[in-house]
Amino acid sequence: MTFRRRRSNRVLAGVAGGIADTLGVRDGYVRAAFLTLLTVWGVGGILYLLAWLLSFDRVADIDVEQVESRRAVGLGMAFGGLLLLMGAIGMWPNTAIVLTAAALSFGVAAITDPSSPGPFAALMSPGVDSVSRTRLLIGGVLLVGGIVTFSLSVGRIFEFGIVFLAVFLTGLGILIAFGPWVRRLLNDLGNERNERIRQEERAEVAAHLHDSVLQTLALIQRSDDPQRMAILARHQESELRDWLFGTAPLDGVDLLSTALKQTASRIEGDFQVPIDVVTVGDHPVDERSKALVAAASEAMVNAAKHSGADRMSLYLEVDDSAIDVIVTDQGAGFDRASVPRHRKGIAESIEARMEKAGGEARIETVAGEGTEVILRMPL
Amino acid sequence: MSISVYLVDDHRLFLSGVRAELSEEFHIVGSGYDVDTAIEQIRGYNPDVVLVDVHMPEGGGIAVVEAVTETNPDVKFLALSVSDSAEDVIAMIRAGARGYVTKTIDPGELSEAIIRVNAGDAVFSPRLAGFVLDAFAGAIPSDDDPELDQLTSREKDVLRLIARGFAYKQVARKLNISIKTVETHVSSVLRKLQLSNRHELARWASKRHIV
Numbered sequence: 001m002t003f004r005r006r007r008s009n010r011v012l013a014g015v016a017g018g019i020a021d022t023l024g025v026r027d028g029y030v031r032a033a034f035l036t037l038l039t040v041w042g043v044g045g046i047l048y049l050l051a052w053l054l055s056f057d058r059v060a061d062i063d064v065e066q067v068e069s070r071r072a073v074g075l076g077m078a079f080g081g082l083l084l085l086m087g088a089i090g091m092w093p094n095t096a097i098v099l100t101a102a103a104l105s106f107g108v109a110a111i112t113d114p115s116s117p118g119p120f121a122a123l124m125s126p127g128v129d130s131v132s133r134t135r136l137l138i139g140g141v142l143l144v145g146g147i148v149t150f151s152l153s154v155g156r157i158f159e160f161g162i163v164f165l166a167v168f169l170t171g172l173g174i175l176i177a178f179g180p181w182v183r184r185l186l187n188d189l190g191n192e193r194n195e196r197i198r199q200e201e202r203a204e205v206a207a208h209l210h211d212s213v214l215q216t217l218a219l220i221q222r223s224d225d226p227q228r229m230a231i232l233a234r235h236q237e238s239e240l241r242d243w244l245f246g247t248a249p250l251d252g253v254d255l256l257s258t259a260l261k262q263t264a265s266r267i268e269g270d271f272q273v274p275i276d277v278v279t280v281g282d283h284p285v286d287e288r289s290k291a292l293v294a295a296a297s298e299a300m301v302n303a304a305k306h307s308g309a310d311r312m313s314l315y316l317e318v319d320d321s322a323i324d325v326i327v328t329d330q331g332a333g334f335d336r337a338s339v340p341r342h343r344k345g346i347a348e349s350i351e352a353r354m355e356k357a358g359g360e361a362r363i364e365t366v367a368g369e370g371t372e373v374i375l376r377m378p379l
Numbered sequence: 380m381s382i383s384v385y386l387v388d389d390h391r392l393f394l395s396g397v398r399a400e401l402s403e404e405f406h407i408v409g410s411g412y413d414v415d416t417a418i419e420q421i422r423g424y425n426p427d428v429v430l431v432d433v434h435m436p437e438g439g440g441i442a443v444v445e446a447v448t449e450t451n452p453d454v455k456f457l458a459l460s461v462s463d464s465a466e467d468v469i470a471m472i473r474a475g476a477r478g479y480v481t482k483t484i485d486p487g488e489l490s491e492a493i494i495r496v497n498a499g500d501a502v503f504s505p506r507l508a509g510f511v512l513d514a515f516a517g518a519i520p521s522d523d524d525p526e527l528d529q530l531t532s533r534e535k536d537v538l539r540l541i542a543r544g545f546a547y548k549q550v551a552r553k554l555n556i557s558i559k560t561v562e563t564h565v566s567s568v569l570r571k572l573q574l575s576n577r578h579e580l581a582r583w584a585s586k587r588h589i590v
Contacts, residue, residue, distance in 0.1 A: 234483070237461075278509035278542045281516055313505065313544035319516065328543045 005055045015051045025075060028109025033079055036102040040086055045172060052183065103146030110139025212239055231272050235265050254285040256293070257316055260325065263297045264314050271304035274311040281318030283379075291357035292325050292377050298349035299327040299373035307331025307371060323377045330370035336363070350375075382497050385424060386410035387417040387443055388432040388459070393482065397430065400486040405493065414438050418446045425451055427497050431476070433460035433467050444474040457496045459484075465510040472572050478502025500562045501569035508542035511572060527575045530568060537564045 003022040006014035016034055020027035037044030083098070216236040220229050238261060257279040264275040283289055296314065303312045309331030317324045346363065350373065354361040359377035384405045388394045389412045398407055408424040411417030414437045421429055421443070429447070431440040444456050456476040458468065461483075468479050477496045480489065481504055492502040503511070515530050530538070533554075540550040547565075551558045 276505055276544055278505050280509050280512040280542070311544075315509075315539070315543045317512070317539070326543060328545075330544075330549075 003055055005052070012048075013052050015048055015055060018055055019051065023075065026109065029076075029106065032102070032105035032109045035105040036083070036098060039098050039101040040083070042168060042171075043086070053186075100146050103142045107139045107141075107143030107146055110136065110142065208243065212236060212243075228272055231268055231274060234274060235269050238265055256283045256285055256289045256318070256323065259285050259289075259293045260296060260314060260316055263293055264300060267297065267300045267304055271301070273304045273309070275300060275314055276311065277314045277316075279316040281316075283318045283323055288357045288359070288377055289323060291353050292323060292359065292375055295350045295353050295361060295375050296325045296327055296373075298346075298353075299375070302346070303327060303329040303331065303371060303373075306334065309370065318379075320379070322379055325375040325377075327373040327375075328370065333365040333367045333369050333371050335367055336365070381406045382428060382493060383408045383424070383426040384493060385417075385421050385426040385429045387414075387421075387429060387435070387440065388412060389435045390432070397489075401490065401493070404490050414442050417443050421447050421454060422450055426454060428493050429454055429456050430459050430493070431456055433458050433471050433479075439467075440476075441471055441474045444471065444476055448475045455496050455499075457492060457502060465513065468507060468510055469514060469572070472507075472569065475573070477569065478504075479507040480504045481506055495562075499566075501565045503538070503541050503565055503568070505542050505544050508538040511568060512538050512542065514572075527571050530571065534564050534568050537561055538568065541565075 003018045006017035006021065009027070010017045011031065016030040017027045020030040023030070034044040034048055037047060083102075213236060216232050220232050223229050223232070242258070242261075260279070261277050264277050267273075268275050285293070300312065300314065303309065307329040309329040312327065312329040312331075315324075315326040315328065350363075351361045354375055354377070357377065359375065362374045362376075363371065364374065365371040382405050384401060385408050386394055386397060387410070388397070391412055394410050394412060398410060401407060408426050409420050411420055414435060417431075429443070431443050433440045435443075440456075440458060440460075447454055447456075458471045458476040458479040459482055460468070460479070461481065472479060477499075478492060478501055480492050480502060484492070484504070495502050512530075512535065515528075536554060537550055540553060541547075545553065547558055547561045551561045554561075
């Protein structure tokens with residue numbers, strides 16, 4: 001349960017008052033409950049600190065309606081049950097002390113009502129209703145009973161151990177003195193961490209924009225070649241889009257479409273030939289599809305270097321049976337037989353690589369019409 | 380008489396660029412950079428072809444296509460966008476656009492696309508062809524009208540070649556068919572795209588709360 005501590009009308013940190021406001025009972029009873037539990041191995045103190053940590057910051061006190069007496073009785077019974085339960089599980093240090101503390105604190109709480117002029121005046125006044133009269137009566141009996149048991153058992157406390165009392169008082173004193181400071185320290189640490197995370201995010205965005213968009217804009221301003229400007233802009237556009245819409249790594253799995261787009265984008269930049277990428281379906285990048293990317297990369301580089309075409313296309317299609325990657329240019333084309341024997345690009349980088357990975361490569365070219373490199377990897 | 384064209388785009392810079400490129404060949408009747416103005420003016424001018432941007436505030440290009448088609452069914456739309464998002468483009472086609480080209484298209488190809496749309500044919504850019512193949516991929520036809528829910532293997536062949544950047548003329552030659560046949564296949568795909576109840580298409584659209 002979360003609640004707000006009180007700002008005014010409090011004894012320590014406003015925790016008991018806050019709980020009282022939330023439950024709708026008088027703060028005196030909540031304080032009495034804490035005091036009583038304090039005599040049970042200091043449980044009250046621990047609960048108080050826990051409630052302090054769990055509570056929200058203080059706000060101006062709100063007017064809380066007092067609960068009807070039926071609910072007050074219910075809460076009282078619940079508290080009594082809690083005490084009995086602690087007794088049952090052997091946490092009962094000394095019946096006399098606990099009962100004395102309970103009788104005294106609840107008694108005081110009952111007869112001191114902040115809303116009435118004074119306990120005795122209220123008792124004498126003819127306007128006081130019967131509920132208040134009963135309350136005052138019970139409070140008085142409790143108080144007297146408490147004082148009597150206390151005087152009877154005061155000797156036993158010293159028997160029980162002055163050392164225990166001393167340690168207990170010292171601990172309590174330290175908590176009261178340093179509790180708010182510890183609490184503030186914890187708060188500050190949390191705020192600092194949140195602020196640091198925000199700063200890091202901002203820095204990441206700024207760094208990304210600086211490394212990519214601003215650099216590209218600078219390059220475009222210094223360039224007077226429209227073709228180069230267009231390629232720079234295309235490259236930046238696809239990169240920014242990937243970054244903004246997260247089409248890059250998906251759940252930590254790199255996708256074949258992304259790998260191919262990145263490769264195409266790099267070759268576009270290196271050779272200044274636009275590459276139109278169209279993908280249908282997708283597949284995670286694994287060892288075999290890495291071979292596909294490498295072979296496609298070689299095919300694109302070849303097309304950029306030798307075809308003379310002013311653009312090319314990269315097509316990926318994944319269906320149930322196979323992955324197809326096709327690099328198409330509508331440039332010069334070539335005659336396979338006329339390629340010098342020492343030029344091993346096609347034979348090794350494309351065909352051998354695909355075969356080794358369990359796929360195949362087919363090259364269709366017509367001189368003067370263009371070249372298609374068709375890569376197929378069965379699934 | 381030259382084809383009358385109306386332009387809709389919320390980027391004024393782009394608008395003026397396209398206007399300059401097209402004004403020699405076509406009769407540019409007007410242009411609008413917001414949805415409401417565009418709808419009103421298109422209804423008034425009743426142009427042959429409207430070039431419309433997919434992404435715009437207040438409903439975007441889809442709102443324009445839907446509103447105008449209700450009153451002026453003869454106006455033909457060609458969608459033009461930098462958008463990569465498949466669902467937006469498919470939704471635009473389903474709303475009634477007869478084609479989709481990206482803004483990086485060169486002016487000559489754009490002119491060709493306008494002429495083709497005006498003639499009642501469909502214009503599939505490589506990217507749109509890819510989207511369509513993707514949308515119909517691995518399809519299990521529904522019971523209502525299985526023919527609408529699947530592409531024939533010939534239609535797929537045509538779309539694949541378009542996706543790889545071949546012009547209709549080159550597609551025709553590679554498949555040994557006439558250009559007219561290529562156009563028929565593409566128009567048939569467009570019809571399926573607009574009428575199909577395919578689960579995938581509906582899902583694409585619903586992801587963006589459109590249609």
